[in-house]
Amino acid sequence: MNAFHSPYPTWVEVDLSAIAHNTRLLRQTTNTAVMAVVKAEAYGHGMIAVARTALEHGATWLGVARLGEARQIRLAHIAxxxxxxxxxxxEEVDEAIANDISVTLHSFENAELLSQRAAALGRPVHAHLKVDTGMGRMGVLPEEARRLAEVACASGRILLEGLYSHLAEVDDxxxxxxxxxxxxxxxxxxxSLEEAxxxxxxxxxxxxxxxxALPAARFDxxxxxxxxxxxxPFYYAAFPSAMRRxxxxxxxxxxxxxxxxxxxxxxxxxxxASGEEWIGVVPVGYxxxxxxxxxNQVLIEGQRVAVVGRVCIDQCMVRLPRPLPPGTRVTLIGRQGDEAIYVEELVQRWHSSEAGVTAGITGRVPRCYRT
Ligand SMILES: Cc1ncc(COP(=O)(O)O)c(C=O)c1O
Incomplete structure (x- = not known):
């Protein structure tokens, strides 16, 4: 554990066998089709690697927030x-239509735009109608859903492929x-859609x-x-024992x-320094x-050590119990021996969310994949 040889000063390791396991577990437990949500670089884990792994192990759909993310998926030859x-x-609607990417139909103005662009391209657009059931984000109110679906279908250019909404409180x-x-x-x-x-x-x-936690919400x-x-996945219970980090x-x-x-x-x-102190420099910053x-704390030689002084943009300093050679492995998230710093701990310390912590690990930190 002492002198660790890596080509990088700092790096993230992603265990793809854990992602494969988690996908199979979800598919088997829910007995429902799975859309792997891989937006924001799959919360910092790497969008393409996670997408491929999830698709190989039971997911049949991918979900992203932006067209640019869907573009990267198609450029990686994921169909x-x-x-x-x-x-x-x-402009992005045109690109979505040309690349068979499904879009969110979230308002009447949006139906107009989708229909116009589909007409201009001479190809239909696949859309999932979004209902705002209490999140206050994108989507029409429940009582407007039927009329929007009718408008979409009457256009002859919007193929209604889905109906969806998002829950605001179920994580807590x-x-x-x-x-x-x-x-x-x-x-x-x-x-209302069924009646029509x-x-x-x-x-x-x-x-x-x-x-x-809510089987009735699984639908299709x-x-x-x-x-x-x-x-x-939830804040009210410990990390599920059947899932893998x-x-x-x-x-x-x-x-x-x-x-x-x-x-x-x-x-x-x-x-x-309060007395003579061994201070280590860690090449990780904000x-x-x-x-x-x-x-903030990190793990070195299986022990927690404190980050001291302000975190700099590229580096931070730690107080070491004794002198250690450069190259000694420092773990910011993960396990060393019997000691572990998990994302949950950082969620508390940084007043963030789980995905907020990992998606916040910036793009300059290389992601290394284990299978
Ligand atoms: C619309 C939508 N669906 C699903 C998800 C996935 O959420 P989770 O990571 O809790 O599974 C998100 C993430 O924020 C989302 O915005």
Whole structure:
């Protein structure tokens, strides 16, 4: 564990066998088709690697937030059905149509745009109608869903492929009144489409938390990000024992020196050595995604050590129990021996979310894949 040879000063390791396992687990447990949500680089795990692995192990759909992400998927020669959740500009609508990318139909103005662009290209656009059941984000109100579906279908150019909504509270509390209300509103919208003979083939509501904790929300497809990459899907319970974590984050100790008592460490004079101290320099900073928050710790030789002084953009300093050679492995997220720093701990310290922590590890940190 001491002198670790890596070609990088800092890197993220992603265990693709864990992602394969998590996808199979979700597919088997829910007995429902799976959309792997791989937006934001699959929450920092690497969009293409996660997409390929999830598709090989039971997912049949991909979900992303932006057209640019769907473009990368097609450029990687992944032909799986792919839904964009977010807004598309008119130019992007053309690109979606040309590349068989499904889009979100979220308003009457949007129906007009989709229909116009499909007419101009002479090809239909595949759309999933989004209902706002209580998230206050994109989508029409439940009572407007039927009319929007009728407008879309009457255009002859929008092929209604799906109906969906997103739950706001299910990650925090599976029994929240809002979740129950959102379910009812969603079913109301679904019934109205069914009455008009417009039920699309894919009705979907559940994210990871709902897929596991709320079977009634599964419908035809579950949309899962966290449960695929191995992040805790809900905040009210411990990490599920059947799931596997896939991500760890490491660095090599850049330097280690003995500083005299009173010597300043980092910007703003927030830390001075209280006696003679061994201070290590770690080549990870907030430019890599390590937040400048008090209380940061890392693992070295299986022990927790404190980050001291302010986190810099490219580096931070740690107080070592004894001198250690440059190249010593430093773990920011993951396990060393009996000690572990998991994403949950950073969620608390940084007042963030699980995906917020891992998606915040910036693109300059290389991702290394294990199979
Ligand atoms: C519309 C939509 N569906 C599904 C997901 C996946 O959520 P989770 O990572 O909790 O599975 C997200 C993520 O934010 C989302 O925006």
């Amino acid at each position: 799986a059905p792919t839904l964009v959740f977010g807004l598309l500009t008119p 509390d599976p029994h929240a009144a809002l979740t129950e209300q959102q379910m009812q509103r969603f079913v109301q919208a679904l019934r 003979g417009l039920r699309p083939p894919y009705v979907h509501l559940a994210n990871s938390a709902a897929a596991y 497809l579950v949309r899962a990000g966290s449960a695929i990459v191995g992040l805790r 896939s991500l760890s984050w490491h660095a090599q100790l850049a330097d280690c020196k003995r500083l005299p008592a009173g010597w300043n460490v980092s910007y703003g004079q927030e830390y001075q 430019g890599d995604g390590l937040r400048r928050q008090p209380g």
